[in-house]
Amino acid sequence: MAALSLEERLEGRRNFSSHMRQAIDEETSPTSLLRHTVRSLVGSTCQRYHAAADTQVLPLFEYDCHDLWYIYLRFAKLTDVEDALMDSGVLSILTTRSLGTLVRQSATKDELEVARTSDGLIWTDLPFFGKAIEGAWANKTLLSDRECKNLAGFCAKLLAVDVCVDGLVRCAVECFEEAFRAVGNETDNASELQVAFVLVWLRYAGKKLFLIAKAGSLERSLDLDRWTMWKKKLEVLEEPNDEVKKWLSHMVWIESNMGFARAG
Known part of the structure; x- marks a missing residue:
């Protein structure tokens, strides 16, 4: 044969x-x-x-x-x-x-x-792992809320230990930007959920994201200016809900915990 x-x-x-x-x-x-x-x-x-x-x-x-x-x-x-x-x-x-x-x-x-x-x-x-993760995150609308939160946590924990860093930073940035769009849309009932995903990223990979932002990288679409812009957007929100307040306080805590003080 x-x-x-x-x-x-x-x-x-x-x-x-x-x-x-x-x-x-x-x-x-x-x-x-x-x-x-x-x-x-x-x-x-x-x-x-x-x-x-x-x-x-x-x-x-x-x-x-x-x-x-x-x-x-x-x-x-x-x-x-x-x-x-x-x-x-x-x-x-x-x-x-x-x-x-x-x-x-x-x-x-x-x-x-x-x-x-x-x-x-x-x-x-x-x-192929990085591409698989980005693909899964891009299709998160097909997941249940619980599955999406779990996936966010998995991604954040991988990022924290330097696995697929470039792709996972792109996922994190996308998550933050989506949350800002949802918060800015007063009729969007998804804002609370989107902010919850951000809080998961910050809880498990917040310090890593901040270190990457400090180092700055065009390829990773995250630098200190973007981090600061996010924080300022949160600071000027009118009547933010408790979850948004947690978002801001977590970013402030990360900076303080990392001994960061920006001039001006």
Whole structure:
């Protein structure tokens, strides 16, 4: 029987991914997702890469990365932000990254081959994870309020430990700007919810966001001027509700706690 072509193998992997994601969507236990599904997929990826007989298989393992992040994001939506299990999920990602670059002996045994995808090295660069997170955040209107809050917390906790920083800062900035638009629209009933998401970002990644703002980065769309502009917008609001007051007080507290004093 002739060996399958790479395209046939890719088609089979696509079908497997589709079926697996259907099962993941039906899973309601974040504990099961984290402790069994994630561990199994990471182990399988390493084992299969080491056992692969040819050098044309990297596209197959890109599907592994995409599926892994799909599982983590499903886990994040199901896990309450205050639950210690979410911290375990963040630690799991850090542990996966700490495995370093996935390598194997070349066919000639005289050098090492590295698992380099179109978006970086497996596992060192967590390839495609940043794009997956940004995609999930961009589609948050499809989520329940609880799922969205949980996702915000997961993103913030990842940002706090330097995972996918550029993409997560963009998500945070978008969240802040959406909240300002909602607060400015007196007929918008979503303002309280939007501010709640901001408070989650500030609670779990506020200091990190402030440090990034101080450093300034056009690519990350966040600098000290933008941070200060946000604070001034909050200061001039007429009759802000309690949640908006918390937003401002949290930003002020972060600056004070970080020993920041801006001239003028």
